[in-house]
Amino acid sequence: MNSKLLKNRFYDDLPRxxxxxxxxxANAFESSRVTSEAWNLILKWVNQTVADAPINTPCEFLPFCALQALGLISIMQIF
Structure with a gap:
């Protein structure tokens, strides 16, 4: 079997x-002002451990979203 086909089948089984x-x-935090409550929530989610947000569970999505928001906030601070 073609190795590319096998590789694609492997990725089809992974959660995305x-x-x-x-x-x-992340776009919800695009405004120039982020409240302290929102900032604390983002930091709480970014700092979750694997025990708090196990791999391949819906909880894993929170740190992922928070990191994207943190990146957008950082960019907005620069420009």
Whole structure:
């Protein structure tokens, strides 16, 4: 069997993050002012451990979304 085909089948079985939802979440923080409550929530989610957000569970998505929001906030601070 073709190795590329096998590789694609391998990736089909892996869970994938919903990038559209994560992007929408991050865009909610696009304004120039982020409240302290929102900032603390993002930091809490970014700092979750694997015990708090086990791999291949929905909880794993929270740090992923928070990291995207943190990146967008950082970019907005620069520009």
């Amino acid at each position: 993050a919903n990038l559209e939802i994560a992007d929408t979440f």
